[in-house]
Amino acid sequence: MHFETFALGDSFIHRIDPRIRFVCALLLVFTLALIQNFWLAAAGLFLGAILTIMAALPMFKVVGRLAALNGFMLIVWVLLPFSVPGEVLFRLGPFVATWQGFCLTLLITVKSNAIILTSLALVCTMRVITLARVLEALHFPGKICQILFFSLRYFQVIHSEYHRLYEAMTVRAFSPRTNLHTFKTYGYLISMLLVRSLNRGQRVYEAMLCRGYSGHFPALRQFQIKHSDIVVLFFGTALTIAFWALEFYCKGQ
């Protein structure tokens, strides 16, 4: 898929068994999402940065993704410091920014960035088709995996079909504006895409059934766990336990 910006690299992280990588990513991102201690979140951000460097991701693109996320965070920065009651930090007309609000906003920003960096390094470094296989290997419901496989294929078909139709619209002097005509045209465009691709999808599916498709795609390459993968899994679990232990320890104090 041409949106897989980070999948086609070669690094230590890219070589870890995808199943292990996915499980470690799940453990770490859920831990980072649930912890409330600021210093632990900052440690998570540091961990995410190290993982990103280890995965040798194109820095320019990573910064682009982070910028998009922090664009949304800007709204939070404008609104949240003023809505938490507490010690007054500064006043802006009738609005009062509080120290507690500031801390909370900072915590949220650090946590989001930490999670994004971790999942960029661990999950986005595999191709989506590999992820579908990982989900299958982890006994995710078969029908959902099949839909993931099929929709990856259909997306490419629909995307090229969309470009063809949109070009035809542009040739006929269509330029999108905020009016009823534009919305109607978009509606017709989407349903035309549906009608065309559904016919085609149905023919392909029937042809697959004729050739013995039974809901499973055989793979040429099977996943294999190496010694280094077990070490990675151990480290991932140990980190998760350490994060939780420190979180509860700090809360207890």
Next chain:
Amino acid sequence: MHISEGVLSAPVLVGGAALTATCLVISTRKLQSQDIPKTALLCAVFFLASLLRVPLGPGSAHLVLCGLMGALLGWGAFISIFVALLLQGILFQFGGLTTLGINTFNMGAPAVLCAALLGRLLAGKSHVLASTAAFCIGFGSLLLAALLTAVSLYLSGSHFLTIAQTLLVAHLPIAVIEGVITAACVYFLRKVKPGMLPYAKERVQV
């Protein structure tokens, strides 16, 4: 519409994941294997729609189409929204793994609900009635989705109230656009391929 990672509190994240898991189990049970291509196809359309930008005044908004998903798939909409959000999270970091549960529920539940209430009218005789119903499905499911998102923010802490209100108000015009586009889609499908709509007399076997 997606809530970014790291914002919500633990009970909301866990509760959302549990609700989504339950709904996914129900919808996989209900999904027949011959409906898999259709569900996957609509999942791809849902994913594509999030890349389409519709001009809205000085800025632009992206389409969501959760109402259309619900209208065409019923319970299957849940699976296709789940898969599409997973893809968005992995490919573009919109939403993400930790918020996948709550985000899927926030968009999937209104889609299934609105379509279950009004879906029967889409295949009726009158074009006006069908288009109105389609508008209501598109408008209602997006607005409900925004409302659920706002509620899940509010449940994470009452200090999110201003952000939740802002979010809800910002989604009003988008909901109107969604309604119009859903109505146009249904109008077109009624003329070109009525069998795709639920409760149509001659259903296409897919």
